Amino acid sequence: MSNMEAQQLNETVENLYKDLGIDPAHSSQSITAMAKVNSRYLKDLKLNVSTMLGSANMTKKEAYLLALAVAVNEKNNMLVSAFETHAAREGAGDEEIAEAHACASLMSANNIFYRFRHFMHQEEYYNKQPAACA
DSSP states (O other), rough: HHHHHHHHHHHHHHHHHHHHOOOOTTOOHHHHHHHTTOOHHHHHHHHHHHHTOOOOTTTHHHHHHHHHHHHHHTTTTHHHHHHHHHHHTTTHHHHHHEEEEHHHHEEEEEHHHHHHHHHHHHHHHHTTTOOOOO
């Protein structure tokens, strides 16, 4: 990898961290591994995060709450903290933040339920409805 490519990747990582409100001194094993090999995914990740957080189809608060639910689901405490801060800054209250945490938990439970139902092959489970996040 050339020095110019390495510099561009470092800028990509710095900008990604900036968008997420993460200390630029932070070190992520996954991000570092992708940067070492000039992974196209790293650039795509930065672009996708920026696009999602700046979506015209959601308010910034909604985008941060959605990102928060994903971070909770992934058990990434740094991102949970960053997205809680961003969501609160955009006007999300404690109840909305708690609901994002609850929705992530509920989504995980539903994923387990659907897999369980698929493997059981019993009609009674196909008639039961999973829980929903309102």
